[in-house]
Structure formats: structure tokens, C-alpha cells
Amino acid sequence: MVELKDGVRLYQYKGFWIPSPFLHPFIFNQPIFQLQDTDIVLSTFPKSGTTWLKALAFAIVNRSHYPLKHSPLLTNNSHQLVPCLERDLYAKIQSPPRLIMATHSPYGLLPVSILNCNCRIVYLCRNPLDQFVSHWHFRVRLREQTLLPVSLEEAFEMMCNGVQSFGPIWGHMLEYWRASIEQPEKILFLKYEDLKEDIKFYVKKLANFLGCPFSEEEESQEMIKEIAKLCSFDNMKSLEVNKKGKFSNGFKNDLFFRKGEVGDWKKHLTPSMAERFEKLLEEKLEESGLTFKKL
Numbered sequence: 001m002v003e004l005k006d007g008v009r010l011y012q013y014k015g016f017w018i019p020s021p022f023l024h025p026f027i028f029n030q031p032i033f034q035l036q037d038t039d040i041v042l043s044t045f046p047k048s049g050t051t052w053l054k055a056l057a058f059a060i061v062n063r064s065h066y067p068l069k070h071s072p073l074l075t076n077n078s079h080q081l082v083p084c085l086e087r088d089l090y091a092k093i094q095s096p097p098r099l100i101m102a103t104h105s106p107y108g109l110l111p112v113s114i115l116n117c118n119c120r121i122v123y124l125c126r127n128p129l130d131q132f133v134s135h136w137h138f139r140v141r142l143r144e145q146t147l148l149p150v151s152l153e154e155a156f157e158m159m160c161n162g163v164q165s166f167g168p169i170w171g172h173m174l175e176y177w178r179a180s181i182e183q184p185e186k187i188l189f190l191k192y193e194d195l196k197e198d199i200k201f202y203v204k205k206l207a208n209f210l211g212c213p214f215s216e217e218e219e220s221q222e223m224i225k226e227i228a229k230l231c232s233f234d235n236m237k238s239l240e241v242n243k244k245g246k247f248s249n250g251f252k253n254d255l256f257f258r259k260g261e262v263g264d265w266k267k268h269l270t271p272s273m274a275e276r277f278e279k280l281l282e283e284k285l286e287e288s289g290l291t292f293k294k295l
């Protein structure tokens with residue numbers, strides 16, 4: 001167990017560092033409820049684009065219920081619309097028509113009910129250096145610059161040792177990567193950088209994977225472009241709900257919108273830190289076929 005100065009405890013459980021509030025569901029790994037084959041699980045390593053993926057999946061899947069100009073995404077943060085498996089769902093037995101849920105769980109620790117049914121899993125990961133910097137800023141903003149649990153250098157050292165929430169990041173990504181190769185119809189493996197490069201392509205890919213492809217009519221009405229625009233960083237960040245809103249635990253919605261850029265790590269980490277981590281990552285991902293573009 002590692003206890004950070006802000007009281008956050010990370011427990012090592014089956015090879016992953018799980019934050020204490022999430023530990024109970026993992027240990028008991030109970031069947032949450034009977035999942036439907038049409039249900040959707042969005043899985044991410046923290047700070048890899050969860051807020052974005054939740055918005056995209058919600059907008060795509062619910063487009064026939066909510067015209068985009070009246071989308072609940074305009075008045076709610078996407079975290080309020082897509083529940084978290086460990087936090088929101090274990091306690092509540094609920095089964096809406098097509099449930100979208102999200103998790104940071106490593107693949108091997110997912111509830112068996114998810115693994116055993118035909119629900120779809122979308123996994124999104126991100127360049128680990130950008131993920132690290134994003135998480136770092138999240139912690140700084142959360143504490144409003146006081147009571148910093150660790151320095152940037154200490155946090156970096158911990159990441160290199162695999163000690164971070166739900167880490168090591170390479171183990172998290174590799175488990176989903178391998179599972180997506182074995183079961184491509186069940187697991188779609190995505191990278192944040194690819195979505196940034198060609199979001200329209202991935203909105204279409206997501207809709208196909210989730211079994212709700214765009215019709216010709218929708219395509220001619222530029223539905224794909226409209227969904228990409230609705231869920232874009234600039235649009236979501238500018239919404240009143242994300243500028244002023246708060247979660248029930250007091251977290252401000254704007255904590256989830258910082259820069260949304262690729263390669264921001266260069267402004268915060270030295271070239272030697274990056275070189276050290278990239279070498280380590282190369283060793284860890286060796287021969288898996290999973291690679292990240294050099295930024």
C-alpha cells in the first residue's frame with residue numbers, strides 16, 4: 001500500500017494500483033446485474049479522454065431519442081450522463097434500455113458479468129506522457145495549488161515504477177490491446193491521438209462498432225460532423241454547465257477541461273525524463289504490436 005500526502009491510498013491488487021475508494025468492487029468482483037448484450041462499457045486509463053469518449057458514445061447511441069440541438073450534453077457534464085461502474089452502479093440495480101457505463105478497471109479485473117455477455121467494450125488510451133501531465137494538472141487544480149501530495153518529479157518517478165492510479169499504465173493498455181486482438185467484435189481499442197487527428201472517421205467507426213451505423217440520410221445531413229462538433233473540446237469547455245457546474249462531491253466540472261492537446265508534455269517534462277520513460281515503455285510494449293507515435 002502507498003499513502004500519498006493528501007490521504008489517497010493506492011493498494012496493489014493483482015498487479016495493479018487501485019485507489020482505495022474503488023477497491024471494494026474489485027475484490028468482490030460481484031456480478032453487478034444481468035447485463036444486456038446491447039450494453040456498452042467504456043474503459044479508459046484515467047486522463048486518457050474519458051470525458052470525451054462518454055460524450056461521443058452518448059451522442060451516437062442516443063441520437064434518435066435526442067436531436068443534437070436538444071442534447072442532454074448541452075446541459076450536463078458527460079460524467080453525469082454515463083455512470084461509473086465502480087462508483088455509481090454497484091449500489092444500484094438498474095437496467096435502462098441501452099446502458100452505457102464507464103470504468104477505469106484493468107481488463108482482468110472487470111466483473112465476470114461483463115466478460116461473459118456479448119456487451120461491447122470501447123477502450124481509449126493516450127500517450128502516457130500526456131496522460132501523466134494531464135493527471136498532474138488535475139491534481140494541482142483539485143488542490144488549488146496547496147497541499148500538493150507529491151512534486152512533479154516524485155510523481156514521475158512513481159509512474160516509472162508503475163505506481164499510479166490503476167497503473168502500471170503499460171499493463172492496463174496491454175491487457176485491453178491483447179483482448180481486442182483476440183475478440184475484435186467485442187473490444188474496440190482506440191487512441192486519443194488518432195481521434196484528435198480524424199474525429200469524423202472515429203465517430204463513424206464507433207457507431208458501426210456499437211451497432212448503430214449512420215444511415216445515408218444521416219450522413220447527407222452531416223450528422224457525423226455535428227456529433228464531432230458537439231463533443232469537441234472547445235464546444236464542451238465553453239458550455240455553461242462545464243464552466244460553472246459541480247459534481248455532487250464538490251468537484252468542479254471545469255476540472256475535466258484543460259487544454260485537450262497532443263504533446264503538451266513537452267512543456268512540462270525535460271527531454272531526459274521523456275527519453276527515460278519512452279525507453280521503459282518500449283521495453284514494456286515490446287513485441288506486442290502496440291506503439292505510440294513519437295511526439
Ligand code: PAP
Pocket residue numbers: 044045046047048049050051052130133134135137231232233234236256257258259260261264
Ligand atoms: P477522467 O479519466 O478523470 O474522467 P479524462 O476526461 O480522461 O478524465 O481526462 C481529461 C483530459 O481530457 C484533459 O486533458 P488535458 O489535461 O491534457 O487537457 C481534458 O482537457 C481532455 N478532454 C476533456 N474533454 C475533451 C474533449 N471533448 N476532447 C478532447 N479532449 C478532452
